[in-house]
Amino acid sequence: MLDTRLEHPAAALEALISELKQGQLGSELWERFHAAALRDGVENEVATAYRGVSVRHRLQKLPPEAAGDLLVHAADFFQGALGDRDTAETLLHTVLELVPSHKEAFARLERRFLEPRDNLRLLDIYGLVAAAPPKWADDIAHCVVNALAVLPARSPLPDETCRRLVALVPASLGV
Numbered sequence: 706m707l708d709t710r711l712e713h714p715a716a717a718l719e720a721l722i723s724e725l726k727q728g729q730l731g732s733e734l735w736e737r738f739h740a741a742a743l744r745d746g747v748e749n750e751v752a753t754a755y756r757g758v759s760v761r762h763r764l765q766k767l768p769p770e771a772a773g774d775l776l777v778h779a780a781d782f783f784q785g786a787l788g789d790r791d792t793a794e795t796l797l798h799t800v801l802e803l804v805p806s807h808k809e810a811f812a813r814l815e816r817r818f819l820e821p822r823d824n825l826r827l828l829d830i831y832g833l834v835a836a837a838p839p840k841w842a843d844d845i846a847h848c849v850v851n852a853l854a855v856l857p858a859r860s861p862l863p864d865e866t867c868r869r870l871v872a873l874v875p876a877s878l879g880v
Contacts, residue, residue, distance in 0.1 A: 707734070711741040715754040722758060725771045735778045739786055748786055755779040759796060764803065773804035780813075790817075801830060805837040812839075824852040828862055832869030846873040 711717060717738060724734070742751040757763070759779055764772040776796045784793035794817065800810035811834055818827045831849050838845050849870055856862070862870075 707737045707741045711738075711745045711747055714742060714747050714750040715757070717741075718751070718754045718758060722767070722775060725775060726767060732778075735781070739782050742782070743786055751782060752787060755782060759799070764799075769804050770807075773800045773807045773810065776800045776803075777807075777810055780810075798830070798833070801833040805834045806839050808839040822855075824856050825860055825862070827852045828856070828870070829866050831873075832866040835869045835872035838873075842873055849873060 707717070721734060721738060739751070742748050759776060764775075767775065776799055780793040780796040780800075783789040783796065794814065797810045797814050800807050801814070804810075811830065814830045815827065818830065828849060831845055831852070834845065835842075853862075
């Protein structure tokens with residue numbers, strides 16, 4: 706299907722998801738799927754299919770790691786094929802909600818928010834991963850302190866982010 710004409714993008718995506726459920730599915734097939742969508746001009750159909758499978762009730766049917774990987778591939782498509790950074794960001798954010806330790810999703814979002822130094826958004830993703838950091842908790846705690854130090858008083862952190870960030874406080878401090 707990927708070598709000829711991609712006539713049924715939703716069916717192809719379902720087949721990839723089925724393989725993803727069974728175990729590790731290399732990124733090569735996902736890249737071929739995205740390339741076929743571009744080649745055959747069915748980008749909108751693939752985007753619609755990704756939107757359909759990225760809803761919460763569909764993701765809950767997958768193991769968390771598989772759901773995270775699916776969303777990363779969807780983010781790749783939206784960013785790479787459609788140039789839709791906002792949807793890609795939303796998908797990567799959802800990955801961290803499902804799998805806080807997902808290194809790739811974390812690295813992508815952290816890079817995105819470090820560049821313009823968007824401290825509120827950085828602190829939000831640090832809060833998402835605080836319970837199961839994809840890198841050393843001390844490193845993330847250091848980043849949190851640096852982001853908090855320059856946060857203007859008129860831009861308070863949401864309570865939920867603060868609650869999540871508490872997980873980075875070492876137990877030895879007796880907090």
